[in-house]
Amino acid sequence: MRTLSLCRAGAAVCAFALVLLLSGCWSRHELNELAIVVGLGIDKTDEGYKVTAQIVNPSQVSTRNGINATLAPVVTFTEDGRTVPEALRRMTNQSSKRLYFAHLRIVVFGERLARDGIAKPLDYLSRDAEMRNDFYLVVARESTPAEVLGIYSAMDPIPANNLYTKLYNSDTLWAATGQITLDRLTIDLSASGKSPALTGIEIAGNKVRGRTRFNNQGIAPSAVMEYRGMAVFVGDKMVGWLDADGTKALNYLQNSIHQTLGVQKCGENGKLSLAVMHSETRVRVARAGDMPVIHVHVRVESDLSDLECGMDFGKAEALESLRKEARKTLTQLFEHGIEEAQGMGADIFGFGLEVHRQQPALWHRIRDWNEVFRHVRVQVYPDLYVRKIGTIDKSVERMVKE
Amino acid sequence: MESSKDITHRAFTILAFFFMVGTSVLIVPAGLAEAAKQDSWLAAIVGIGLNVGFAALYVLLAERHAGRTLVQIGELLLGRWIGKLLGAFFASFCFVLASLMVGDMGYFLTSQILVDTPMEPLLIMFVCAIALTVRKGMKGFSYAAEIFFPWIVLLLVLFIIPMMPDFDGRRMMPFMEYGPVPILKGGVSFFAFQELVVLLMIYPSVKAGKGKGKGFLIGTALGGLVLILTTLGSIGVLGSDLTANHLYPAYTMAKNIKIGRFLERIEGIMIFIWICSIFVKITLTFHASLLAFSEALGVKDLRALLWPCAIGLVVMALLCYPNVFFIRKFLSTSWLPYASIFLVIMPLLYLMVSFFRGKTA
Numbered sequence: 109m110r111t112l113s114l115c116r117a118g119a120a121v122c123a124f125a126l127v128l129l130l131s132g133c134w135s136r137h138e139l140n141e142l143a144i145v146v147g148l149g150i151d152k153t154d155e156g157y158k159v160t161a162q163i164v165n166p167s168q169v170s171t172r173n174g175i176n177a178t179l180a181p182v183v184t185f186t187e188d189g190r191t192v193p194e195a196l197r198r199m200t201n202q203s204s205k206r207l208y209f210a211h212l213r214i215v216v217f218g219e220r221l222a223r224d225g226i227a228k229p230l231d232y233l234s235r236d237a238e239m240r241n242d243f244y245l246v247v248a249r250e251s252t253p254a255e256v257l258g259i260y261s262a263m264d265p266i267p268a269n270n271l272y273t274k275l276y277n278s279d280t281l282w283a284a285t286g287q288i289t290l291d292r293l294t295i296d297l298s299a300s301g302k303s304p305a306l307t308g309i310e311i312a313g314n315k316v317r318g319r320t321r322f323n324n325q326g327i328a329p330s331a332v333m334e335y336r337g338m339a340v341f342v343g344d345k346m347v348g349w350l351d352a353d354g355t356k357a358l359n360y361l362q363n364s365i366h367q368t369l370g371v372q373k374c375g376e377n378g379k380l381s382l383a384v385m386h387s388e389t390r391v392r393v394a395r396a397g398d399m400p401v402i403h404v405h406v407r408v409e410s411d412l413s414d415l416e417c418g419m420d421f422g423k424a425e426a427l428e429s430l431r432k433e434a435r436k437t438l439t440q441l442f443e444h445g446i447e448e449a450q451g452m453g454a455d456i457f458g459f460g461l462e463v464h465r466q467q468p469a470l471w472h473r474i475r476d477w478n479e480v481f482r483h484v485r486v487q488v489y490p491d492l493y494v495r496k497i498g499t500i501d502k503s504v505e506r507m508v509k510e
Numbered sequence: 511m512e513s514s515k516d517i518t519h520r521a522f523t524i525l526a527f528f529f530m531v532g533t534s535v536l537i538v539p540a541g542l543a544e545a546a547k548q549d550s551w552l553a554a555i556v557g558i559g560l561n562v563g564f565a566a567l568y569v570l571l572a573e574r575h576a577g578r579t580l581v582q583i584g585e586l587l588l589g590r591w592i593g594k595l596l597g598a599f600f601a602s603f604c605f606v607l608a609s610l611m612v613g614d615m616g617y618f619l620t621s622q623i624l625v626d627t628p629m630e631p632l633l634i635m636f637v638c639a640i641a642l643t644v645r646k647g648m649k650g651f652s653y654a655a656e657i658f659f660p661w662i663v664l665l666l667v668l669f670i671i672p673m674m675p676d677f678d679g680r681r682m683m684p685f686m687e688y689g690p691v692p693i694l695k696g697g698v699s700f701f702a703f704q705e706l707v708v709l710l711m712i713y714p715s716v717k718a719g720k721g722k723g724k725g726f727l728i729g730t731a732l733g734g735l736v737l738i739l740t741t742l743g744s745i746g747v748l749g750s751d752l753t754a755n756h757l758y759p760a761y762t763m764a765k766n767i768k769i770g771r772f773l774e775r776i777e778g779i780m781i782f783i784w785i786c787s788i789f790v791k792i793t794l795t796f797h798a799s800l801l802a803f804s805e806a807l808g809v810k811d812l813r814a815l816l817w818p819c820a821i822g823l824v825v826m827a828l829l830c831y832p833n834v835f836f837i838r839k840f841l842s843t844s845w846l847p848y849a850s851i852f853l854v855i856m857p858l859l860y861l862m863v864s865f866f867r868g869k870t871a
Contacts, residue, residue, distance in 0.1 A: 298755075461680075468684040468687050
């Protein structure tokens with residue numbers, strides 16, 4: 109009897125001991141104690157880095173209590189540090205909450221940092237357990253990251269979210285930008301035979317007004333954060349900018365087109381637009397002596413988007429001549445992009461990877477691929493197919509004339 | 511710990527599966543990619559081939575002396591003293607292995623998820639769970655593994671299928687760039703991380719019959735398939751450089767899982783795969799070490815050893831794992847020679863003696 113009650117007492121003590129565990133675990137962080145960082149800007153200073161964090165102001169984003177228009181939807185803090193993590197820890201001097209990075213959407217590098225090398229700050233981003241790898245990385249153009257992260261955004265109240273979806277949409281629909289995530293970037297950085305490129309972001313419009321909430325009070329925003337071209341890197345150092353056409357060529361040649369649109373001359377002084385719905389690129393590496401020769405086959409499938417000329421596609425020759433013209437335009441686009449990249453000595457297309465994969469023996473004899481790339485012969489063979497013509501047949505212009 | 515000889519064949523197959531997958535699925539792609547670069551998947555196949563081959567040898571040995579554990583076989587073949595001595599060495603091997611895995615688990619959890627949590631309480635709780643499981647015996651445990659199995663398979667499917675769009679087969683090229691040597695090297699050191707010989711300690715507790723050895727091999731092959739797919743996936747998704755540089759490439763991939771735009775950030779659920787399989791593997795190994803100790807030292811009741819050894823497990827894990835650099839160096843340089851004493855030399859020696867002296871010995 110006594111042993112039984114002792115046993116019960118023991119069990120009771122154990123049960124109560126479990127209550128101690130209920131207070132939670134070491135690593136718990138309540139939601140109201142976290143500052144959710146959505147944007148991170150990193151630039152170089154003489155001593156180290158200037159880091160800007162854009163943090164969601166939760167009361168301004170939840171719609172339940174109604175939005176108080178006098179408060180900003182996000183807060184940014186800027187802090188210097190010898191390393192990125194040091195600056196972020198020092199930021200606790202400014203932030204009332206603990207910075208939390210799992211919902212990071214965008215990282216903006218300053219151009220100065222980009223030209224100096226992005227590998228060092230990337231280490232922290234890859235090493236830290238809280239960081240995921242689904243955020244985009246971009247380079248600020250003609251402004252600092254702190255400025256970019258300080259602009260009010262139209263439509264989406266959280267600027268970093270705005271930047272994120274904007275990059276996603278512009279890349280999938282227009283292809284003059286590139287959505288580069290941390291793992292894509294580190295893969296490119298560690299590969300010999302492919303140079304990375306990051307999309308550029310600039311502030312278009314009135315920078316000063318853009319920093320205030322008046323930015324969105326007019327129907328046309330005073331300042332808009334706009335993507336423009338891509339920063340080209342050799343190793344981890346930025347060497348120059350690629351314009352919109354160059355970026356398109358890059359997307360075509362590295363086979364990362366989702367959709368885009370091209371304009372084509374048609375007839376005497378008409379134009380037509382072709383929406384590219386699908387593009388497939390194959391790279392074949394041949395060799396001529398000790399040099400690789402790169403053949404790029406690009407197969408583009410497109411739909412007619414608009415027709416501003418009197419062309420009659422009922423005739424087979426019309427379609428044939430359109431395809432011929434389009435091939436010419438694409439060839440020009442590609443060759444222009446390749447020339448630009450070769451001028452910078454940066455193989456952003458990843459042709460080096462293909463040389464490595466297809467001609468390993470030749471690859472091992474090449475010491476500095478980026479130097480060789482400057483002089484490599486690249487042949488492009490674009491081919492265009494027109495599949496659909498939309499919902500009407502003849503051009504409206506022609507209907508008017510008839 | 512009843513010596514009830516009724517772990518079913520199916521449960522045993524599943525145990526072998528978990529034993530293969532445990533810990534390896536997390537860390538192995540990194541080591542493979544370091545050795546064999548883009549040919550890691552070939553190295554993984556070599557390693558699995560070795561595993562299945564050796565599993566067949568283990569089955570052969572165990573079936574020749576049915577009803578005896580590895581330690582008892584040693585005693586039977588080499589005489590009481592030598593047998594017991596080797597048995598004690600084997601027990602210590604299992605013990606070190608179990609504590610290394612406890613440390614693995616602790617370092618994984620504290621470096622990926624519970625960053626602020628000190629490791630000790632995690633280890634203590636985990637080892638308590640293991641000790642309680644061992645105390646309740648392997649039969650019930652084998653049923654538990656059976657219950658976990660479909661969930662693990664479901665999670666593995668959920669893990670592997672969303673990777674497919676990101677998979678780029680060209681990352682496997684060029685094929686066999688540095689010839690077969692790094693592939694074989696990678697395969698051999700990969701083999702040393704699946705210490706299947708440990709299963710010979712519970713082999714006698716499995717219901718006798720034809721399906722027993724077959725179950726061992728099937729479980730090994732299935733677990734191996736998961737490892738091959740994970741390696742293939744890490745190379746195709748992350749590329750060999752990134753795979754080699756990540757401590758836990760599989761977890762990194764899990765962070766990328768995205769089904770549509772709504773099912774994201776499910777790596778927290780994926781952790782179940784690793785925690786569950788490592789739990790099964792540690793429990794089996796810890797049980798094997800206790801059993802081997804008790805047989806070598808002539809202790810009748812395992813329970814006398816249970817809690818002291820469990821405490822030892824925590825301490826040993828903390829001792830073995832001073833920091834991540836040390837363990838990476840240890841695993842890449844010292845583990846293969848150490849483990850192959852028990853994985854290769856000991857079973858082969860026993861098998862040779864067994865053939866030499868005849869079945870009855």
